[in-house]
Amino acid sequence: xxxxxxxxxxxxxxxxxxxxxxxxxxxxxxxxxxxxxxxxxxxxxxxxxxxxxxxxxxxxxxxxxxxxxxxxxxxxxxxxxxxxxxxxxxxxxxxxxxxxxxxxxxxxxxxxxxxxxxxxxxxxxxxxxxxxxxxxxxxxxxxxxxxxxxxxxxxxxxxxxxxxxxxxxxxxxxxxxxxxxxxxxxxxxxxxxxxxxxx
Numbered sequence: 001x002x003x004x005x006x007x008x009x010x011x012x013x014x015x016x017x018x019x020x021x022x023x024x025x026x027x028x029x030x031x032x033x034x035x036x037x038x039x040x041x042x043x044x045x046x047x048x049x050x051x052x053x054x055x056x057x058x059x060x061x062x063x064x065x066x067x068x069x070x071x072x073x074x075x076x077x078x079x080x081x082x083x084x085x086x087x088x089x090x091x092x093x094x095x096x097x098x099x100x101x102x103x104x105x106x107x108x109x110x111x112x113x114x115x116x117x118x119x120x121x122x123x124x125x126x127x128x129x130x131x132x133x134x135x136x137x138x139x140x141x142x143x144x145x146x147x148x149x150x151x152x153x154x155x156x157x158x159x160x161x162x163x164x165x166x167x168x169x170x171x172x173x174x175x176x177x178x179x180x181x182x183x184x185x186x187x188x189x190x191x192x193x194x195x196x197x198x199x
Contacts, residue, residue, distance in 0.1 A: 004117055009034035011052040011120075016040050017082060018057065022107040026055060026082075029112040047073040053116065055103065057082045063096045070097060078123040080115060082107065100126075142180040149183035152190050 013035045017023040081099035101119035153164040
């Protein structure tokens with residue numbers, strides 16, 4: 001089982017915050033934890049790919065600029081929003097940029113580590129959920145293709161659903177491919193024949 005604190009030490013962090021007491025306190029604590037880190041201010045247009053975790057001051061920042069900055073990295077980094085006060089617009093901004101955790105200003109050393117750990121855990125659960133969801137959608141799409149192909153065979157050959165599936169499966173085994181690939185070939189052929197009939 002991995003050590004979550006050791007995992008943090010392997011991250012490259014970025015602090016996007018005006019250089020003040022809060023920024024200094026945050027950077028000192030991130031350094032104590034053992035992370036490599038850099039500091040940028042003002043908010044740059046693009047986020048370099050090397051960063052795994054970003055602390056970002058959202059005070060007086062537009063959602064458009066923040067989202068554009070975060071989206072410029074294909075790495076999907078962990079985001080910790082730094083806020084100086086709570087009001088509906090600030091809280092809405094946190095949701096809009098999909099922040100994984102929040103730090104209140106003035107930043108104190110106590111709380112930074114737990115904030116980082118919670119943010120990373122939330123991010124990893126999100127990524128796992130998205131991966132599972134993508135797999136599930138792909139599986140459902142493949143099942144639908146096979147079902148559509150079965151009904152095409154049933155209509156053209158006058159066979160049962162079971163016989164149609166067995167035919168698709170035998171073809172897949174003979175060609176050393178998947179039932180989904182065979183089903184897609186049947187759907188493509190049906191589409192071509194339909195288009196030829198309409199010309």
